[in-house]
Amino acid sequence: MTIRHFAIFTLIVLGISCAARQPGAAIKPGFNVYSKDQDVQVGRQASAEIMRQVDVVQDGALQDYVKSLGRRLAATPSAGDYPYEFTLINDPSINAFALPGGPIFVHSGLIRAAENEAQVAGVLAHEIAHVALRHGTNQASKASILQIPAAAAGILLGDGSATSQMAQMGAGLGLNLLMLKYSRGAETQADALGAKILHESGYNPVEMARFFETLEKESGGGGPQFFASHPNPGNRVKAVEAELRAFPQKQYTAGGSNFGAMQQRVAGLPAPRKPVQQQQAAAPPQRQPASGGRTLQTQAFRMAVPSDWVAYGDRSGTSVVAGPRNGLVSDGRGQVQVGYGVLMGQYRPRRARNLQGAAQELLSSLRSSDPSLQASGLRQIQVNGRPALMTQMRGSSPFGGPENNLLVTVPQGNGVMFLVFAAPERDWPGLERAAMTMLESLQVAQ
Ligand SMILES: [Zn+2]
Incomplete structure (x- = not known):
């Protein structure tokens, strides 16, 4: 049946309850039935799945560039202590995404579209913020979790032990759950925490918001893929500027003397390998429903x-x-x-x-x-x-x-x-x- 499972979708777009928050104030991760270790476990499995499906950039200099940029951001106190990993994918579309617990993927098209290094750092910081705020498993928690306290919405009937099931979810059903659209509330949070991470690393946080706004403006109708999963919460530059006023003053950089060279390497990448076609479901269905x-x-x-x-x-x-x-x-x-x-x-x-x-x-x-x-x-x-x-x-x-x-x-x-x-x-x-x-x-x- 190709009818979409709109329940999960609706639950996910309901998103995060977002009480009024003063700019600069701390943001705490929302409701979550996963432990932080499970975030890491689920993210690792999903990441392995993704690595099989995408064309990872084979240019070592480019891959190192993204990794070291990512590490600089991941080392900030606001990024939390997740095992972050950064991978550049050979894909001309403008996109980046994060999985729970640390794996972060950037499309080569995003590097091409950025005006400076701080803008790429901005997107990475935004993705790191989604990880640190545990938005992926927060949404999955609300949508479809097993063996959770009766008060929590989402799962109606569970089976088996929670941990093993969650691991399975990461590899199968959960992969897409974890990668669905974030709510606007989550986007606002990721911008705010992303701004903090950028501030701590020395990159100009406004570049992040400016990049998102430019992309949105230039994209016209359809918009880059990025906005399909990261909906624009609106007024991003203003919101980031408000965050900045709450931080101690600092000289920022738009950074990266070798950014231009990296953009040229991206331009010289071979055409992406044809993406793997939609996979058939891995497991065959149950042939007979159990009795009872x-x-x-x-x-x-x-x-x-x-x-x-x-x-x-x-x-x-x-x-x-x-x-x-x-x-x-x-x-x-x-x-x-x-x-x-x-x-x-x-x-x-x-x-x-x-x-x-x-x-x-x-x-x-x-x-x-x-x-x-x-x-x-x-x-x-x-x-x-x-x-x-x-x-x-x-x-x-x-x-x-x-x-x-x-x-x-x-x-x-x-x-x-x-x-x-x-x-x-x-x-x-x-x-x-x-x-x-x-x-x-x-x-x-x-
Ligand atoms: Zn986002």
């Missing part, structure tokens, strides 16, 4: 699911996915798909006044997100003693090959609750049986 059940409960519904399933989503039940861990896959573009399992949510029809109309509307919106989807007619069934509709669909599986789906719509309040069961065609019989058992147990809150 556990209860998945949200404010919107209650349902028994197989005992080896996990569930992610929000406690209100507006958007939940469930399946065996290896049934939920990332598509390599920052989205999570249900390869084997069920996606559940609520749909408020735009025009339709009855269940039939609502189901039709929902079906066409699903098809607009995946045009390859073919649906059979709607069939009346009973769920929880109430009339519901069911339709069989076929699409393509994130595991490769054809996929079977079952869409069930159940009236709920002013709209419908929907369930989309998905499995590769060859695994469908097992999932279909499980789906029927799940539907029998489904209780929808009105």
Whole structure:
């Protein structure tokens, strides 16, 4: 099912609660269920995954340049004591990103686009700040964490031990979770702490904000890739200037006499190796759901699911996915798909006044997100003693090959609750049986 897992996305863009903060005041990392060691562990695994996918620059002088620039920033007190590592990727797009616990990647295009060394340092400092403030695992904590205290939102059903599962998340599902879009609040924080790091290292912090603003202005419509994951919080120069007023006065440098030479080396890099195509999911899906059940409960519904399933989503039940861990896959573009399992949510029809109309509307919106989807007619069934509709669909599986789906719509309040069961065609019989058992147990809150 290529329907995007919007729950995780929405949770992530909700971002960090950001109480008013005086410029210059300390910033503390937010809610996090990972330990700092787990940040490092998760980041290392994700980094190894990335190294397999990208074209690392082979020019030793350039690689050393980025590493020594990074180390100078990482040595500042505000960077914290993470094992930072800096890698230059041969990619003409303007981008940089950080993984939890220290790995930081810079695209060669970013060095080309910068006016001076302080601007490159600015981006690195901003990325270091995301690491030091633990924004990646903060977001992952909110979105989808296992075995956490009941009070924490995000995970609805966990399995196994927390540590081993988190490590797995870093390598699979979590990789994209950790690399999704930061919130504007997180961006503001990363700018502020980045400014401090630059101040401590002697680079002019305003260059960081100025570079971001120039990029934003020059980029026009689409914008450099950087802003896809680092949304512009607005007024960056002003905000950084306010931070600077809180720091002791200092002479800054825009730095780097060999910056021009480095830019020339970047210009002389060979064309990037073709990026590895979207990987197929590493693990095959579970063929048979385990017998026995556990209860998945949200404010919107209650349902028994197989005992080896996990569930992610929000406690209100507006958007939940469930399946065996290896049934939920990332598509390599920052989205999570249900390869084997069920996606559940609520749909408020735009025009339709009855269940039939609502189901039709929902079906066409699903098809607009995946045009390859073919649906059979709607069939009346009973769920929880109430009339519901069911339709069989076929699409393509994130595991490769054809996929079977079952869409069930159940009236709920002013709209419908929907369930989309998905499995590769060859695994469908097992999932279909499980789906029927799940539907029998489904209780929808009105
Ligand atoms: Zn950022």
